[in-house]
Amino acid sequence: MSDLSEQSSLDEDDLKLNQAKLRRIRERILKAEKDKLHLDNPHGAVNDIEKIVREEIN
Structure with a gap:
């Protein structure tokens, strides 16, 4: 268990x-x-958010 705490x-x-x-x-x-x-109908908002997160973590 100490190995895990050292890694994190x-x-x-x-x-x-x-x-x-x-x-x-x-x-x-x-x-x-x-x-x-x-x-009125914000299509793609979730897709935009997902794209932002993917760009930032990669």
Whole structure:
């Protein structure tokens, strides 16, 4: 079990990078949602969000 905890430990730089990446993802998703908000039937909103997440994690 100690091996698992060693593998999953993150240093401070990793956490900062992850926080910055999460912030960027949230901002991009909110913008995509706002762009579709005025539409009566916002087709593709979920696809846009999925695309953003896939781009950011790859």
